[in-house]
Structures are given as C-alpha cells and as structure tokens.
Amino acid sequence: SIDAGRLLGRLHELGKIGRDGDGRLVRLAGSDADKAGRDALVAWIRAAGLEVAIDRIGNIFGIWGTADNADEASILLGSHIDTVIDAGIYDGCYGVLSGLEVIQTLKSAGFVPARPIAVAAFTNEEGVRYAPDMMGSLVHAGGLPVEEALATLGTDGTVLGAELERIGYAGSEEPGFLRPHAYVELHIEQGPVLEREGVPIGAVENLQGISWQRVTIEGEANHAGTTPMSMRRDAGHAAARVVTFLRDRARNANTPTVATVGCMSFEPNAINVIPSRATFTVDLRDPDEGRLQAEEAALAAYLAELAATEEVTISVERLARFEPVTFDRRIVELVEEAARRRGLASKRMTSGAGHDAQMIARIAPAAMIFVPSIGGISHNPRERTPDADLVAGANILLDVVSRLAAQ
Amino acid sequence: SIDAGRLLGRLHELGKIGRDGDGRLVRLAGSDADKAGRDALVAWIRAAGLEVAIDRIGNIFGIWGTADNADEASILLGSHIDTVIDAGIYDGCYGVLSGLEVIQTLKSAGFVPARPIAVAAFTNEEGVRYAPDMMGSLVHAGGLPVEEALATLGTDGTVLGAELERIGYAGSEEPGFLRPHAYVELHIEQGPVLEREGVPIGAVENLQGISWQRVTIEGEANHAGTTPMSMRRDAGHAAARVVTFLRDRARNANTPTVATVGCMSFEPNAINVIPSRATFTVDLRDPDEGRLQAEEAALAAYLAELAATEEVTISVERLARFEPVTFDRRIVELVEEAARRRGLASKRMTSGAGHDAQMIARIAPAAMIFVPSIGGISHNPRERTPDADLVAGANILLDVVSRLAAQ
Ligand SMILES: NC(=O)NCCC(=O)O
Ligand SMILES: NC(=O)NCCC(=O)O
Numbered sequence: 001s002i003d004a005g006r007l008l009g010r011l012h013e014l015g016k017i018g019r020d021g022d023g024r025l026v027r028l029a030g031s032d033a034d035k036a037g038r039d040a041l042v043a044w045i046r047a048a049g050l051e052v053a054i055d056r057i058g059n060i061f062g063i064w065g066t067a068d069n070a071d072e073a074s075i076l077l078g079s080h081i082d083t084v085i086d087a088g089i090y091d092g093c094y095g096v097l098s099g100l101e102v103i104q105t106l107k108s109a110g111f112v113p114a115r116p117i118a119v120a121a122f123t124n125e126e127g128v129r130y131a132p133d134m135m136g137s138l139v140h141a142g143g144l145p146v147e148e149a150l151a152t153l154g155t156d157g158t159v160l161g162a163e164l165e166r167i168g169y170a171g172s173e174e175p176g177f178l179r180p181h182a183y184v185e186l187h188i189e190q191g192p193v194l195e196r197e198g199v200p201i202g203a204v205e206n207l208q209g210i211s212w213q214r215v216t217i218e219g220e221a222n223h224a225g226t227t228p229m230s231m232r233r234d235a236g237h238a239a240a241r242v243v244t245f246l247r248d249r250a251r252n253a254n255t256p257t258v259a260t261v262g263c264m265s266f267e268p269n270a271i272n273v274i275p276s277r278a279t280f281t282v283d284l285r286d287p288d289e290g291r292l293q294a295e296e297a298a299l300a301a302y303l304a305e306l307a308a309t310e311e312v313t314i315s316v317e318r319l320a321r322f323e324p325v326t327f328d329r330r331i332v333e334l335v336e337e338a339a340r341r342r343g344l345a346s347k348r349m350t351s352g353a354g355h356d357a358q359m360i361a362r363i364a365p366a367a368m369i370f371v372p373s374i375g376g377i378s379h380n381p382r383e384r385t386p387d388a389d390l391v392a393g394a395n396i397l398l399d400v401v402s403r404l405a406a407q
Numbered sequence: 408s409i410d411a412g413r414l415l416g417r418l419h420e421l422g423k424i425g426r427d428g429d430g431r432l433v434r435l436a437g438s439d440a441d442k443a444g445r446d447a448l449v450a451w452i453r454a455a456g457l458e459v460a461i462d463r464i465g466n467i468f469g470i471w472g473t474a475d476n477a478d479e480a481s482i483l484l485g486s487h488i489d490t491v492i493d494a495g496i497y498d499g500c501y502g503v504l505s506g507l508e509v510i511q512t513l514k515s516a517g518f519v520p521a522r523p524i525a526v527a528a529f530t531n532e533e534g535v536r537y538a539p540d541m542m543g544s545l546v547h548a549g550g551l552p553v554e555e556a557l558a559t560l561g562t563d564g565t566v567l568g569a570e571l572e573r574i575g576y577a578g579s580e581e582p583g584f585l586r587p588h589a590y591v592e593l594h595i596e597q598g599p600v601l602e603r604e605g606v607p608i609g610a611v612e613n614l615q616g617i618s619w620q621r622v623t624i625e626g627e628a629n630h631a632g633t634t635p636m637s638m639r640r641d642a643g644h645a646a647a648r649v650v651t652f653l654r655d656r657a658r659n660a661n662t663p664t665v666a667t668v669g670c671m672s673f674e675p676n677a678i679n680v681i682p683s684r685a686t687f688t689v690d691l692r693d694p695d696e697g698r699l700q701a702e703e704a705a706l707a708a709y710l711a712e713l714a715a716t717e718e719v720t721i722s723v724e725r726l727a728r729f730e731p732v733t734f735d736r737r738i739v740e741l742v743e744e745a746a747r748r749r750g751l752a753s754k755r756m757t758s759g760a761g762h763d764a765q766m767i768a769r770i771a772p773a774a775m776i777f778v779p780s781i782g783g784i785s786h787n788p789r790e791r792t793p794d795a796d797l798v799a800g801a802n803i804l805l806d807v808v809s810r811l812a813a814q
Contacts, residue, residue, distance in 0.1 A: 010419045016695055021426045062738065080768075081666035084673035084675065084677050084679065084680055085676070085677050085680070086628065086674075086675045086683075126679070127678065127747075128678060128679070128680075131678070133679065147412060149639065161574050170437055180698070184790065187632070188632040190630045191630065191633030191635075192633075192634075192635070192638065205475070208632065210632065212590070212678060219600075220784075220787065220788055221493065221598045221787040222783070222784055222785060222786060223663065223759070223760055223786045224669055224690045224692075224693050224786075225597075225599070225617065225759040225760040225761060225762050225784040226596070226597040226599075226616065226758075226759030226783065226785060227598065227599075227600030227660040227665070227759075227783065228598075228599070228659065228663075228665065229654070229664075229665060229666075231599065231783065231784050233666075234654070235652070235670070236650065236668055236671060237650055237654045237668070239647075239652060240646075240647035240648075240650035240654075241647075241653050242667075243643065243644055243647035244647050244648060245649055247636070247641070247644045247647075250636050251636040251637065257636075258631065258632065258634070258635065259645075260631035260641075260679070260681055261632055261643055261644070261677055261682075262643070262673070262676065262677050262678045262679060262680050262682060263673060263674070263676050263677065264643060264671055264672070264673045264676070264685075265671070265683075266669070266670060266671045266675075267493075268491065268492035268493045269492070269669065269671070270491050270492050270535045270670065270786070271533065271534065271535060271538070271619060271669045271670055271688040271690055271726070272491065272533070272540070272666055272667070272669060272690055272786065273492070273535075273669050273786040273787075274490055274669065274670060274786075275668075275671075277558060278671075278812070281678040283631045283632070283679055285631075285632050286692075319678070350635075351632075351633075352630070352632040352633030353630055353632040353633050360801065376629070376633065376638065377627075377629055377636065378629060378630040378633060379628055379629060379630045379631075379677070379679065379680040379681075380627070380629055380680075380683070381627040385759075402490075
C-alpha cells in the first residue's frame with residue numbers, strides 16, 4: 001500500500017502554492033504560480049529518483065525505467081496541476097501526486113516492472129486561460145500541432161508559448177516522445193454521484209462530449225434615459241436571452257445535457273449606456289454525440305432568430321470541441337477487480353468533466369478511477385474528498401498499475 | 408446673434424481632448440482627460456475676460472459681473488464637460504460652450520446686464536465613474552453634503568476627492584457660493600423626438616425620475632461539466648433572468664418607463680465554472696413618480712421571488728434616486744417666445760436624460776432648451792446634431808438670457 005502521509009502531505013503543500021492576495025488558489029497555466037507548482041513537483045520527482053523530462057508544450061514527465069525495459073512502451077499515469085480561478089486543491093493534483101506516489105511505492109518495494117512507469121503533469125488541462133482545455137495531453141496524442149498550441153492567445157492577451165518560455169518550462173522533448181502502453185488517471189469525481197450512492201470507487205467507462213463556444217453580440221450603444229424600449233438594439237439584453245434559453249432548454253429536457261455560461265462581459269459597461277456589445281462563453285456537454293450536435297444546432301438556430309428579432313449581429317467562435325470517449329474495457333475491469341480485492345464497492349460511471357485521459361485514449365488503452373467529492377462540489381475552494389477515500393483511490397491505482405506493468 | 412464659427416470650433420476642439428488609445432472619447436470625471444478638458448475651458452473663459460471660480464467639488468464657474476450688479480443673484484447657464492465611455496462630443500459640452508459664447512456675445516455687444524451672468528461646468532454629471540450622476544450640481548443645490556460627495560468611491564476604486572486634488576481642481580469656493588436668480592441649460596435632446604417631428608427647438612418643461620441600483624447575486628461556483636442542471640445555484644443565470652424581466656416588463660407596458668442593465672460582471676468568470684457571483688446595475692426611469700415607485704417595487708418583488716426559486720442571495724444598493732422635476736413655466740414660455748421671434752418651430756417636451764438643470768431647479772427657477780439629435784443617438788460616438796441646429800439653439804439661449812438679465 002501507498003504511504004498515505006506522504007501523499008496527503010504533498011497534496012496540501014501543493015495546495016498552498018499559488019494563493020493570490022485574497023488567499024484564493026489561482027494557478028493558471030503558464031503563470032508564475034504554475035511555475036512555482038511545477039518547481040515543487042519536479043523536486044519531488046527528482047527526490048523519488050525518477051528521470052525528469054519536459055516536452056515543448058511544457059508537459060512534465062517523471063520516468064522510472066530500467067536497463068531491462070528501456071525498449072518497451074510505458075505505463076503512463078497522470079493528470080494536471082494547473083487550476084481554475086478560486087480553485088480547490090484536489091482537481092488534477094491528486095492524480096499527479098498519486099501517480100508519483102504509486103511509482104515511488106513500487107520502486108521502494110523492489111517491484112520489477114516489465115515496462116517503464118511514468119507520471120505526467122499535462123500543461124493547461126483547465127483551459128481557463130488558454131482554450132482548448134486538455135491542451136497538453138491533446139498535443140501529446142497528436143491531436144493538435146505543437147506550434148498551433150504554443151501560439152494560443154489567452155484571455156489576458158498573453159501567448160502560451162511565450163509564457164512557457166518565461167517560466168522556464170518550454171522543454172526540448174518532442175511532444176509524444178513517450179509512447180504509452182496504457183494510461184490510467186485517478187481523479188476526484190467533481191460531481192455528486194459517488195457520495196450520494198455511498199460508493200468509494202468509480203470505474204469510469206466513458207466521458208461526455210464537450211463543446212465550447214464564444215459568442216459576441218453587437219448592438220448599438222445609446223442613452224439609457226432617452227431611448228424608448230422599442231428603439232433599442234441592446235446587446236446585453238440579447239445575451240441574457242441566450243443565457244435563459246440555454247438554461248431552460250437543458251433544465252426542461254429529460255436528458256443529461258448540461259449548459260453553462262461562465263464568462264460574460266458588456267461594453268462599454270456604463271450604468272446609463274445601452275450595451276453595444278456583449279461577449280460570453282457557452283459550455284455544452286452531453287455523453288451522446290448526436291444529442292450534443294442537436295444542442296449545438298438548437299443554439300445556432302436560436303442565435304439566428306435572435307439576430308433577426310433584436311436587430312443585433314451575432315458571431316460565434318469555436319473554442320473547443322471533443323466527442324464523447326469510451327474508455328478501455330479491460331482497464332475498467334482491472335479497476336473493478338482491484339476494488340473488489342480491497343473490499344471496496346465500485347460503480348461504473350460516466351465522467352462529466354473533461355480529462356487528459358480522453359486525449360491519451362486516442363493513442364493507447366486508457367481509463368480513469370474516481371473518488372467521491374463531498375457535496376459534488378468542484379472548481380470551488382470548498383472542493384473536498386475525505387482522506388480515507390483519497391488513500392483508497394491511490395491504492396486502487398497501485399494495484400491496477402502493478403497488474404499493467406507486470407507484463 | 409452668437410459667433411457660430413467660434414462656438415463650433417471650440418466644440419470640435421474640446422471633442423479632441425481625452426481620446427484613448429483606440430481613439431475613443433473617454434473623459435470620465437476626475438481623470439487626466441477631464442483635467443485636460445477643464446484646462447482648455449478655463450483658458451477660454453479667461454480669454455473671454457470672465458472671472459474664474461472653482462468650488463470644493465470642482466465645479467468651474469466663469470462669471471461676468473460689473474460693479475453695478477455685484478450684489479444681485481446671477482443668471483446661471485451651464486452643463487458639464489465630463490463624458491461617458493466612448494462618448495460623442497456634444498453631450499454637456501454644447502451647453503457649457505454655448506453659455507460661454509452667449510456671455511461673450513452679450514459682453515462684446517455692449518449689453519448692460521442688471522445682474523451677473525455666469526456659466527458653470529458641473530463636476531461628474533454622467534455618474535459613470537462616481538454615482539450619483541449630476542453630482543456637482545446636486546452639491547451646489549445643497550442636496551448632498553460636499554464631504555460625502557468627495558468621499559465617493561469610483562467603479563475603479565478611486566475616491567473622487569483625491570482625484571480632484573490630483574488633477575488640481577479641488578477648488579476653494581464653498582459649494583453654492585454663487586446664488587442663481589435663474590438657470591437655463593441648453594443641451595442636445597439625446598432622443599428621437601425633435602428629429603422625428605422636424606422641430607428644431609425643444610422647450611423642456613419637465614424631466615423624468617431616475618432610479619439607479621446595483622444588484623449583487625451570490626450563488627455557488629461549481630463544475631460546468633459535472634453539476635446537473637437541477638443542482639445549480641447559478642448567479643449568472645439569475646442575473647440574466649432579471650435582465651429579461653426588466654426588459655419584458657418595460658417593453659410590454661403601455662407607459663414611457665425605460666429600464667436598462669448597462670453594467671454586468673460575473674465571478675470567477677471562467678468558461679467551465681458556474682458563476683458564484685453576478686453584479687449588475689439597473690437604471691429605471693419614468694416621468695411619473697408613482698409609476699417609478701411601482702416599477703421599483705415590482706423589481707424588488709421579482710428579486711425576492713428569484714432568491715427563493717434559484718436559491719441565491721440577492722443584495723441591492725441604491726446608487727441614485729431623483730424624483731421627476733417640473734421646470735419653471737415662465738422660462739419655458741421665454742424659450743417658446745424666442746423661437747417664435749426667430750421663426751423657429753418649438754415643442755414642449757420631457758427630458759429623458761438627467762441634467763444639472765434638475766438639481767439647480769431646487770434653488771432657482773430653471774428650464775432647458777433642446778436641439779435635435781440625429782437618429783436619437785447619444786452616449787455613442789455617432790452622437791450628432793446639425794451645425795444649423797446647434798447655432799439656432801445657442802441663439803435661443805442668447806435671447807432668453809438677454810431677457811432674464813435685463814431685470
Ligand atoms: N477535470 C476538470 O475539471 N477539467 C477541466 C476541463 C473541463 O472543463 O471539464
Ligand atoms: N445628459 C446626460 O446624458 N446625463 C447623464 C445622466 C443620465 O441621464 O444618465
């Protein structure tokens with residue numbers, strides 16, 4: 001079994017890195033806070049006696065290989081250590097630090113792996129500063145050219161490649177250099193299912209599709225006091241209509257579709273000026289690709305109708321689009337079997353969040369292990385998982401990895 | 408008649424002062440751009456041979472008095488030179504520069520006024536950076552203690568008093584030092600009525616009530632992908648509901664009520680995080696005080712209902728509240744008479760915008776003169792009035808002032 005104290009200690013230590021002036025955890029990809037988190041991780045990887053490798057998109061790998069298995073494809077574990085704004089300490093970090101913990105445990109137990117075992121911290125999984133999300137793993141899987149990824153413009157006007165150079169994490173390895181034989185990612189559920197059903201282990205068999213768009217509505221600025229309601233071309237009002245349309249449609253449907261408007265801004269943003277422009281993001285998700293396409297089409301039709309009735313101009317930019325993913329059935333069964341052997345209940349489930357595993361699944365058998373999130377809360381400083389569940393999840397990862405690395 | 412070239416030249420010169428990097432006119436109260444505009448105005452007042460006085464709230468006065476009329480209350484003209492964000496060049500500036508033009512014309516024509524004639528540029532009429540609007544004239548009229556006004560916190564975290572000190576316009580006169588016998592304000596209509604009806608002169612007989620509020624909605628941040636629609640406490644969605652509620656209510660009512668949400672912001676404002684907080688402004692106006700109160704009550708009831716159904720917390724802060732104002736009937740008649748004598752059609756009308764005249768009306772007979780706005784557009788760089796209408800308006804002001812100052 002893994003060293004619970006060491007794992008939990010590192011998790012809390014990493015969770016202290018990247019607090020802003022108000023004490024909020026904000027460790028956005030490519031930021032100074034990200035650099036500080038990466039430095040801590042690299043030091044732990046080195047202390048565990050693993051080789052450190054960094055590729056051009058900034059993905060960090062800690063690799064445990066032997067002379068005997070040097071030619072084999074690796075068992076790859078991992079997740080990410082970048083965060084959203086005002087984040088919890090578990091999302092991503094738990095998977096990376098558990099991967100390291102599992103390798104360190106196997107190594108000091110004298111385990112002899114048939115193939116290298118490596119842990120990865122992928123760059124910019126959250127996608128908050130640079131879209132799309134899961135960028136580092138997407139590049140690793142060959143789904144996005146590294147030059148294109150490095151040129152991505154951030155919400156703050158920065159360019160990812162320049163930021164990686166700045167913080168010293170523009171590495172030299174060619175993305176994809178490490179060939180995975182299988183990939184396993186341990187993560188908090190970030191949703192309410194496991195806690196509600198009292199099940200400690202989720203065997204994640206699929207992951208829903210993700211559609212991200214940025215919508216810009218152009219109306220006409222005018223005086224809030226003198227312009228009759230019938231003569232307005234109010235971009236802010238049109239944006240609000242889209243928000244309520246998406247919410248009502250997703251809420252009233254008898255489907256798992258979720259729709260979120262997370263970012264919103266008005267221009268000129270003055271109290272007595274009718275907004276001339278509104279810009280907002282739309283995050284649409286569904287486990288079924290056909291239904292996700294239908295939701296995208298319904299939004300497009302609504303925007304076209306709104307443009308006509310409100311006399312506004314609407315443009316849409318696609319920020320990310322990933323189809324639903326089915327994970328590897330054999331690894332899912334290994335997770336279930338490991339849980340059974342440790343006397344823990346498990347449940348097959350769908351991931352509502354996007355994860356690096358969905359990208360690596362393009363090039364290798366992959367699956368995920370979930371542990372419960374208290375109250376289903378994530379992307380929130382109140383994100384929490386009981387220590388016992390965190391330790392149990394890491395032990396399941398240990399068991400699955402020792403099976404995968406044995407041959 | 409006034410010197411049309413001089414008036415229009417100054418108007419265009421002032422309109423060049425305070426352009427931002429993108430060429431947008433942004434001369435917010437107390438800013439560096441405001442200082443540059445004030446400096447130009449003060450130079451013109453001095454060049455016209457008037458006395459310059461600046462009071463503690465930064466109101467600028469250009470005073471033409473004589474030894475004979477020094478004890479009399481003044482005929483006060485004026486408006487403001489601060490602007491909204493991405494403004495036109497006419498709003499406010501036209502009234503101030505016409506006031507100066509009228510005095511300069513009377514002075515050089517050898518007119519002998521029975522009382523001093525003064526032009527005022529009141530501080531922070533727009534209220535975009537510091538609420539409430541019409542602040543300088545409100546302080547002059549004794550409606551707001553100067554200490555309270557100077558302590559006002561801006562949308563950018565600055566304090567008005569400190570900004571006035573910084574730009575050198577925290578004057579020494581006690582607000583209200585200049586006693587008005589009557590007040591006349593010339594302004595662009597900023598609405599569509601005069602142009603639509605082909606009437607060059609508006610004789611403004613009243614001004615609608617203004618209610619400004621800032622609403623803050625607190626929900627709960629959570630993951631956009633994992634949180635079922637039924638488990639969300641989405642502050643952004645709740646804010647959008649308020650926007651559509653206000654718009655539908657005002658639009659469907661058979662009343663002149665107008666409702667605007669000009670400012671909006673979400674927190675944490677990340678694409679895959681359900682908003683934990685939304686903050687926005689509400690600008691409600693109606694010429695009828697009873698109806699304005701009914702609209703405020705309807706909004707309050709809706710917010711209470713929304714807080715319950717959406718499980719969010721809502722707080723409301725009042726930013727400005729002014730009752731409708733009726734202007735002085737005798738001055739309105741002088742405006743109509745002046746138009747008649749110059750062979751111009753005029754129309755009695757209501758002001759949809761707030762103006763310094765509504766504040767000075769508390770302490771002296773006051774009224775306003777409007778000229779047409781092309782397309783009814785204001786608070787927009789496309790704000791425009793034909794030169795002939797601008798000149799005609801200034802000549803009506805000249806005629807009214809010479810009548811008022813004769814006794
Ligand atoms: N796990 C996680 O929060 N990933 C961020 C990408 C997403 O929005 O699902
Ligand atoms: N005239 C004018 O635009 N005043 C600003 C105050 C307001 O009416 O919002």
